[in-house]
Amino acid sequence: MIAMRVDVKVGSERVGIDRVVFVELLENSVVNRRVPYLRALETSEIHYSDLVDLARKAEVPHPLFFAPSAVVHAQVRAKGDKLLQGIVPETFTVNSRTTVKLRDVELIIKDLLRKQAFAKRHDPTLGKNRIVGLLRRPRPTVRDDADALLAALGLDREAIREVRNKETVLELIIERLEANQVLVSRSVRGFMPQLIEVRFSGMTLRDAKVPYIFLSGGDHGDFQEPAGRQIFTLLLMAVLVARGIFAPVSFDASSTAPDAGREYDIVGEILMSADELQGLVLHDLEDVKAAANLFKVTPSAVAVRALRLGKLSAETVLGYLAELETEFRDRPKPKPRQPKPVNAIRKYSGRWLTSRMLRAVDEGRLSEREFCRVVCLNRIRPFEIAELKAVLQ
Template sequence: MSATEASSPMPIEVLLGHDAVPIDKEVFTALLGNSVAGTYKGYERALEAGSIKLADLVYLARKGDIPYSLFFAPLSLVREQVHKKTEKLLAGISRDTFSIGSRAKVELRNVELIVKDLIRKQQLLRKHDPSLKRNQIVGLLRDDTSPVHVDAARLMSAIGISHDELRACRTKEKALDVVIERLEANQVLVSRSVQHYMPQRLTHVKFSGMTIRDNKVPYIFLAGGDHGDDQEPAGRTIFTLVLMTVLVARRIFAPMTWDGGSTQTDPGREYDIAGSMLMPTERMKELDPSSIDDMKAASDEFKVTPSAVTVRAMRLGMISGETASNHLSQLRGEFMSLPKGGPRSPIRPENAVRKYNGRQLTIRMLHALDSGDISAGDFCRSICLNHLKPARIEDLRRAVE
């Protein structure tokens, strides 16, 4: 036996009665592992046993939208077909990172499985929800000549949210909930990172999130974890979400990374629109923040971080770049010196699934389940990624009420 033969993986045997036909294991894994069928137990059992019944293979192929004949094709052809399918699927997101004040670059392979999963969910929703209309937020801000504050007001109006409403929220967490609720009411889906409940772990990947293209239900994915700019999470997340909403409105669909403590001279139009939405110029001038304490007080009113207020004040010419840098350095040091919280209580599975999918997608797909358009098993696989069994669907229903 040659070295090549010795290192080749054992084939998967396709069973038809008493007969067995071998197929290349790499072909089997390439086709099913890159599809939703890779989450089915039949796939895992076949890999463990080294065999699969023909009827089960046909079932998996149908669920994964895979032409059955491809399982008997040469590996080179299969890889080419998988590559083409992946390229088409990932057309919903740019490979280039949209960066503001950050040198970090997000490699698409580090988030590719999450992208694929969210795009599949977009496709499922489009298939099963005939009530969806063309999205009014996508492409709303195409004109680069419009004044920043005009674009900010236009987007705020389209979303259905006001400055007074955000300022009236008791906490930054509540303000974040309000923004998410209004976006999803306008068919902009919002997914939030929940470790262990996503198809891919975000380890050693520092990025703020990503926007995923769709003319009806674009997705915003909010990454959690450490962003490297030492700011309290809730206020930073609000600015991140609003900034990515601006990207959707400007038809920019890409992974995004931004440094919330950057004082670079021109972070860009998108950043200024987001700043104007959350920290309107007129109110900033009324408050006239200059000291560290001023920045903290204003951040509580605007529901953002003191660092965001500092950068906004600098962008409006209210403080110098040197003062802003000094403030940001002090704020960073204060944040780093805060005691770190202890271990968090484990999140309930139904709450984790709701948070990762977004409430609106979950509700709409529950309607599809109730109408019989999708089975309980398929719902648990495609929407819950098998983290919930059919018996726990009612828990999920209560979690989104």
């Protein structure tokens, strides 16, 4: 029989706390897989020092463990309501069965919400965002939606084609999003408030002035190069912002997309318009790869888009996807390198937010110490701000 309480050991003394309270405060947090928590559930006891450490990591005031269950429940509900101001719990999925639980990304959500509030407090020039809700009401055709978003962002298909490589295209799209106050955060392992232990593509966070797109790293199980995949994923989340959809995003880019929705097709029309793709010769996989280089996407994205447009058969596309998967698995895997702190900050916090808040520091509206705390998560100290400025040039 499961004990109804957890004994907290303080020296030779023991203080009992309600097991329901203990679970409610920690189960949906980032410490729910840590050994002291799991051991406490198994043995119904925990050292006070371990409880304090778990509470600190979960950002739970440790006196709350000793409060009545009704008080704890009210606090947890208030915390959830605060988090959900910027994101809804349901995962927006495209060809994927993955779901994201709040605890999987809770600290990242809290940090990005904090950064949104910080930007609005210290940048008085911000106006209402023109991208949020731009596509809330669908236009007559997918092409019309795609053209409207491109025009609003100041992008065009030719500009994307002319860029030298996919990495530079990704940076171009980020620059145009941030120029329109849609902030972009990219995951950097070791420089975020928590490790991501679930495979997902990212998330969109609501705000009327500075919505955030968080673009997750990792391969999500896909067999394609990171830049090409991230270009499509980033634009998919830009479409979600324009549609007024704010949620975790799980996108399986290697699927044949049988149930893909309008958002998926808008991105396809932006990067691989139906007119252009129909005019290409796609006799074999090498033709598909050449088209991928032209459109700055992955070969699998071209194959699936061609399938949806009726240019390739399902049998042919499944064969191409199998070949691409084999090629990807057999190629040498690059060793991950730890970025310099200033480069990691620029990538995770985003160039726009970092630059705007540095301006606030220069103009005396923000202290260097507060900048380092909120924007840099104390990964650099005030004397290193000059180096951060240099990488933003």
